[in-house]
Amino acid sequence: MQLDKQMLFFKALGDPTRMKILHLLSSGPLHGQAVAERLGLTSPTISHHLSKLRESGAIIARREKNTIYFTLNDKAIRQNVSGLLTMLEKKKEEKQSMEEKEKIIKNFFDQEGRLKTIPAQRKKKLYVLAFLASQLEIGKKYTEKEINLIIQRYHEDFATIRREFINHQFMFRNEGIYELNPPEMWLGINE
Amino acid sequence: MQLDKQMLFFKALGDPTRMKILHLLSSGPLHGQAVAERLGLTSPTISHHLSKLRESGAIIARREKNTIYFTLNDKAIRQNVSGLLTMLEKKKEEKQSMEEKEKIIKNFFDQEGRLKTIPAQRKKKLYVLAFLASQLEIGKKYTEKEINLIIQRYHEDFATIRREFINHQFMFRNEGIYELNPPEMWLGINE
């Protein structure tokens, strides 16, 4: 279950040392040693924490010469917290819209199962995106090329659709790797 | 220290069992036994987790007969996450964009203070939305009709603007009731 991913993000923040690190990084990028000095801890310890933060997506590493600078990953942080809020939103109605949804899907795909056009209307677009996203595997990591190939099975304009996946939180991207968000995070599902 | 409180909140969320509990509670209040059954854990274990969640502020307990019902504490959750975003915000630029922002606002509103058109460009649109959102009252709960009426003072297409408020996290909606998000959550402010 990919609820795990969210959990790991919050677990990463749930430690005093790591919280201090994030706070330090909010003033700008720092490398491991600098963090270690400022917090009065050894560099293996900091290395340990930084790698947890990196795994969780909260920070990004960038190599320069042989020093590695760490930066807050604002986008991922915002994505995680807003994902939490979405997830906790009460999910009622849900069924009322099922038939409507199926009808829309049916209208926008042709007999070969290809997407005729990308819907302009927000709600319709979200339904179509949800359908396409559900063709991907939960928990699997995709390169951009792999994503493009899969999308191309349904529509030529893979770049737009790939971007929409990110915009509407069907997927997230980290260091060039794409992964499906849990359906609770998909926008448009409970609106 | 305030940072500690935040940390404890995230630590509370950083556990798979507790995350599942929150997820369960998102469909409505439950008592301890019910949670225990659904998760296949004993009631002492659940009691332990519930008390951590309660200490962190994520949930609220309400006694009824001799059963205690637990409910998500939406307000506190939102407060914590937006507090995180605030804390992590870089305190730079901030002023540099002020004039630009004012110029955009000025261009899109006419002499009567009505919005001429909804900007198509993302950044401009976000500035305009931020201005409109700032006409609403913090903490006040609005029905959809009330929101529509207020927006109509500025532009005829209230439906689009109301939707944009949600899309860009200026507001959130819960059971048909709209409320302003804290400005730290508004998208486009630091982009």
Place this chain on the structure above:
DNA sequence: AAGGTAATTCGATATAAATCTAATTAGATA
């Protein structure tokens, strides 16, 4: 007051995590 049900506390155990020192690896440069 007696009995019942839900919640909590206690004590024990096992797993996970933070931190250190020492050793190793990875890159850059002289």
Place this chain on the structure above:
DNA sequence: TATCTAATTAGATTTATATCGAATTACCTT
């Protein structure tokens, strides 16, 4: 190549925490 520096890994220790069964408490109902 030799060497410097930064980062990571390994191994060990200590502390924290998730979980259970058993005992206890809290409150309700009869």
